[in-house]
Amino acid sequence: MEKLPFERPTIQKISAGIPSKHGISRKLEPLSHIDGLSIKSLIDDYGSPLFILSESSIRKTYKEAYRAFSSRYPNVQFAWSYKTNYLNAVCNVFHQEGAWAEVVSGFEYDKAAANGVSGESIIFNGPDKSKEDLRKAIQNSSLIHIDHFDELYEIIHLSREVEERPKVAIRINMDVGVYPKWDRFGFNFENGEAWDALNRIKASKNLDLIGLHTHIGTYMMTTEAYKIAASKLAQLAVSLEKKHGHVIQYIDMGGGFASKNTLRGAYYPGTDTTPSFDDFAEAITSALMSSEIKPDHLPMLILETGRALIDDAGYLAGTVLANKRLSDGRRATIIDTGVNLLFTAFWYEHDIRPIEPISDQMEDTTIYGPLCMNIDVIRGNVMFPLLKKGDHYVVRRVGAYNTTQWMQFINLRPQIVMLDMKGKAHLVRKGETLDTINSQEITPEHLQNFNL
Numbered sequence: 425m426e427k428l429p430f431e432r433p434t435i436q437k438i439s440a441g442i443p444s445k446h447g448i449s450r451k452l453e454p455l456s457h458i459d460g461l462s463i464k465s466l467i468d469d470y471g472s473p474l475f476i477l478s479e480s481s482i483r484k485t486y487k488e489a490y491r492a493f494s495s496r497y498p499n500v501q502f503a504w505s506y507k508t509n510y511l512n513a514v515c516n517v518f519h520q521e522g523a524w525a526e527v528v529s530g531f532e533y534d535k536a537a538a539n540g541v542s543g544e545s546i547i548f549n550g551p552d553k554s555k556e557d558l559r560k561a562i563q564n565s566s567l568i569h570i571d572h573f574d575e576l577y578e579i580i581h582l583s584r585e586v587e588e589r590p591k592v593a594i595r596i597n598m599d600v601g602v603y604p605k606w607d608r609f610g611f612n613f614e615n616g617e618a619w620d621a622l623n624r625i626k627a628s629k630n631l632d633l634i635g636l637h638t639h640i641g642t643y644m645m646t647t648e649a650y651k652i653a654a655s656k657l658a659q660l661a662v663s664l665e666k667k668h669g670h671v672i673q674y675i676d677m678g679g680g681f682a683s684k685n686t687l688r689g690a691y692y693p694g695t696d697t698t699p700s701f702d703d704f705a706e707a708i709t710s711a712l713m714s715s716e717i718k719p720d721h722l723p724m725l726i727l728e729t730g731r732a733l734i735d736d737a738g739y740l741a742g743t744v745l746a747n748k749r750l751s752d753g754r755r756a757t758i759i760d761t762g763v764n765l766l767f768t769a770f771w772y773e774h775d776i777r778p779i780e781p782i783s784d785q786m787e788d789t790t791i792y793g794p795l796c797m798n799i800d801v802i803r804g805n806v807m808f809p810l811l812k813k814g815d816h817y818v819v820r821r822v823g824a825y826n827t828t829q830w831m832q833f834i835n836l837r838p839q840i841v842m843l844d845m846k847g848k849a850h851l852v853r854k855g856e857t858l859d860t861i862n863s864q865e866i867t868p869e870h871l872q873n874f875n876l
């Protein structure tokens with residue numbers, strides 16, 4: 425008979441079946457399938473850990489967001505925030521749905537262009553645009569959102585060399601009642617800097633001032649902040665028309681809508697507290713519609729929503745490596761996903777579940793990643809069933825900021841698959857190998873040999 429693995433017994437208070445004071449069920453329902461495909465079979469086919477993206481979830485969420493805004497406002501345009509997830513397959517789903525590209529570096533700009541996005545449909549944000557980046561963006565008629573005066577002067581300078589007229593907007597930061605304020609990007613509204621920048625652009629003659637942009641923060645849980653921001657941008661639009669007779673083409677409200685993930689330390693789960701797209705749309709569009717902007721001059725409304733559009737579509741599945749007891753008797757489960765792959769574990773209490781029914785017996789557990797680093801904690805404290813070595817888990821809502829912010833550290837980055845509308849899996853990014861890493865390295869001749 426096969427010898428069963430031995431686990432040293434400990435005495436634990438059984439809390440299964442007792443409702444918590446909020447009545448939230450403590451039972452963790454397993455998640456066995458995504459879009460009809462078994463997670464187990466995906467792991468068998470593509471390895472562990474594995475990022476899994478759902479195309480149907482991306483399209484569904486996008487349509488929901490688009491409907492929320494377009495049913496309330498006549499002219500709406502989304503631009504996909506590349507840094508949130510710039511896998512080409514993901515970007516192209518958004519582009520097929522009609523979203524432009526929103527990029528914050530020369531690298532992202534080139535990635536969008538290589539995906540086939542035309543220059544006029546690329547919004548170029550961020551504080552880091554080289555002279556060459558700017559020249560390219562001007563020649564391609566891209567929408568350049570100026571971050572600071574040095575950039576403005578550079579563009580004015582370039583506008584004398586390049587034939588095309590630069591199409592520019594400015595990024596504006598402001599007090600929207602959420603602190604600490606995000607005031608490091610763009611020109612400030614309250615101290616008059618934004619108005620100053622707009623007047624300088626108008627005075628420069630060579631630039632086409634086409635829009636006003638703000639991006640007030642990220643994971644914003646208040647719709648009121650967007651209402652304030654939209655009113656302030658509308659005020660600037662009105663002042664431009666009054667003083668210069670200049671009508672801007674668009675107001676870009678940036679991104680920042682919270683996804684349904686739960687922030688670390690939050691009392692209620694994100695699924696209960698996150699405003700809906702309808703809530704955000706209502707706040708923004710009502711502020712614009714009730715502003716002093718003339719009805720026939722209402723600008724296009726651009727949204728650069730990132731995490732709220734993609735978080736739900738991403739899953740990370742993997743395997744339990746081991747269980748152990750910490751010195752205080754607490755259970756620790758070690759999984760094959762660390763903060764190297766799941767960067768957002770620093771911010772979120774990620775929803776992690778078994779992929780098949782395990783016992784109803786739950787226990788306070790710390791879930792560690794595989795790295796040799798004390799900070800490698802996926803969940804500090806979670807009621808979790810007793811998964812064994814070799815059992816599989818899946819983490820939900822990991823579509824945003826993980827496969828862009830992940831790091832190659834101690835381990836290689838794994839494969840990524842996307843499930844198409846029919847539930848068929850496609851490999852969309854190959855896992856790294858030792859060759860991937862070594863192909864970037866050059867070992868000097870005199871260091872190539874040693875005798876041990």
Ligand SMILES: *Cc1c(COP(=O)(O)O)cnc(C)c1O
Pocket residue numbers: 505507508526528549550639641642643678679680681728729730731732824
């Ligand atoms: C990051 C970023 C976004 C997307 O933000 P989310 O919080 O993911 O919605 C949009 N616009 C700009 C300028 C950004 O830097």
